[in-house]
Amino acid sequence: MIGITIGDPAGVGPEITLRAVADMAPADRARTRIYGCRRTLAAAEAAIGVPLADGVAVVDLPVADAPLPFGAADPRAGDAAYRFIAAAVAAAEAGEIGCIVTAPINKAALNAAGHHYDGHTGMLAALTGETRAFMLLASARLKVIHVSTHVSLHDAIDRATPEQVLATIRAGHAHLRRIGIDAPRIAVAGINPHCGEGGLFGTEDDTQVAPAVEAARAGGIDVTGPVPADTVFHRAYQGAFDLIVAQYHDQGHIPIKLVAFDTAVNVSLGLPIDRTSVDHGTAFDIAGKGVASHENMNEAIAYARRLVAGGKT
Known part of the structure; x- marks a missing residue:
């Protein structure tokens, strides 16, 4: 069983959830549970002309004044998105579902509702009692995990x-071992241009990154680095590495969104539960218009099924 949270009720999450469920075979619908608001889903059904498919369970978590207007940041929607996720986390911790698949949330609405998190990853860590979690973006030819994500560039350097x-x-x-890559080849991107050029452009790569790479090698991991960030992603895309460790949000997000914008899956690591997600936002500009693509949601669901099945294909 997987659980899908519909995300911010004012965004495209309800629409892409309905479309993805409609694409499922009946057996997969029977192994799917939606966490959201039925009135919100009904509004999304009307907007896209796709009814909620038979055979899928819905955990109805009512939203005040639902359906809320599509396309606008609203604290009520932010609070609802939080409650959907919290309910799914509780179900995952209880063993009722094997993986959570999350539709996008709006961080401004979330924080306006009093839930002060930088996004899904930090929220999931807090809800499960973990001190940290890691964001991995996975696509067919490029996988990236981040040392830090939603912090300023200045803070990201300090956190590395x-x-x-x-x-x-x-x-x-x-x-990577869990999903069937027995001997992962990992490269660690540098922080500074040319990894500091021997200290000319900064010493962080020598003092912060290189010691971690050496320690990982000593532990038996096949890891290379630091490698200049302007070449390492191309090398990985061509098959030289199975995974890139990016030092901060944009360093990792830009290349993978360039090559796999519609298919990359956001995976949370370091938690006691499994979670995958679409790798896009709430798209308020098109929410409620019936034009949002659910391709990325299908990819996130497929990755979740893979994890539930034991990781390996």
Whole structure:
């Protein structure tokens, strides 16, 4: 059983959830549970002309004044998105569902509702009692895990400590082994241009990144780095590496969204539960218009089924 949270009720999450469920075979619908608001789903049904498919369970979590207007950040929607996720996390922890698949949330609405998180990953860590979690973006030819995500570039550099970089390498290595890559080849991107050019452009790669790489190698991990970020993603895309450790949000997000914008899946690592997600936002500009693509949701669901089945294909 997987659980799908419909995300921010004012975004495209309800629409792409309905379309994805409609695409499922009956056996898969029977192994799917939606966490959301029935009145919101009814509004999405009317907007896209696709009814909720038979055979899928819905955990109805009412939203005040639902359906809320599509396309606008609203604290009521932010609170609802939080409640959908919290309910799915509780079900996952109880063993009722094997993986959570999340539709997009709006961080401004979430925080306006009093839920002060930087996004899904931080929220899931807090809800499960973990001190940290890791964001991995997975596509067919490029996989990236991040040392930090939703922080300023200044803070990201400070967070790239040897301990955090090493923990990120280990989390990525463990996940790739879980999904069937027995000997993952990992590259760690540098922080500075040309990895500092021997200190000319900064020393962080020598003092923060290199020690983590050395420690990971000592632990038996096949890891290379630091490697200049302007070449390492191309090398991985051509098959030289199975995973890139990116030092900060945009360093990892830009290349993977360039090559796999509609198919990359966001996977949370380091948690006691499994979670996958679409790799796009709430798309308020098209919400409620019936034009949102559910291709990325289908990919996130397929990855979740893979994890539930034991990881390997």
